[in-house]
Amino acid sequence: PVSGSTKIVTLLLTGIFSGFLSGMMGVGGGTIMVPAMVLLSGFSQHTAQGTSLLSMVPAGGVGAFTHWKLGNVKSDLLTGLIPGILIGTYLGGSLAHILSEGTLRVVFAGVLIWTGLRYLKTRAPEN
Numbered sequence: 001p002v003s004g005s006t007k008i009v010t011l012l013l014t015g016i017f018s019g020f021l022s023g024m025m026g027v028g029g030g031t032i033m034v035p036a037m038v039l040l041s042g043f044s045q046h047t048a049q050g051t052s053l054l055s056m057v058p059a060g061g062v063g064a065f066t067h068w069k070l071g072n073v074k075s076d077l078l079t080g081l082i083p084g085i086l087i088g089t090y091l092g093g094s095l096a097h098i099l100s101e102g103t104l105r106v107v108f109a110g111v112l113i114w115t116g117l118r119y120l121k122t123r124a125p126e127n
Contacts, residue, residue, distance in 0.1 A: 002040060010040050023063045029056045045104045
């Protein structure tokens with residue numbers, strides 16, 4: 001893990017890269033930021049996940065507004081998605097808090113791997 005000014009530069013570059021991918025592809029910044037904070041900056045998994053979530057609040061707002069302005073948002077889906085996400089996030093954060101560092105890392109990596117494999121196997125919808 002890096003420290004001092006190298007840590008600041010590493011986190012800045014990670015933030016830029018995460019924000020870019022988030023805005024371009026709609027991926028959560030945690031996909032990039034959490035592994036970078038754990039592996040490069042020495043944060044615990046718990047701290048990296050919490051910090052990533054909080055840092056994505058303003059970025060998510062900007063990205064959502066940009067995509068809404070461009071007509072890329074199906075507003076009718078939000079009435080179900082938003083309450084579900086709020087409940088799920090609270091429950092997931094509560095569970096993450098009681099899991100050990102090692103277990104949380106395994107779950108995080110497993111979700112990334114499973115999601116990537118599912119994504120590659122699924123056909124793109126025809127518009």
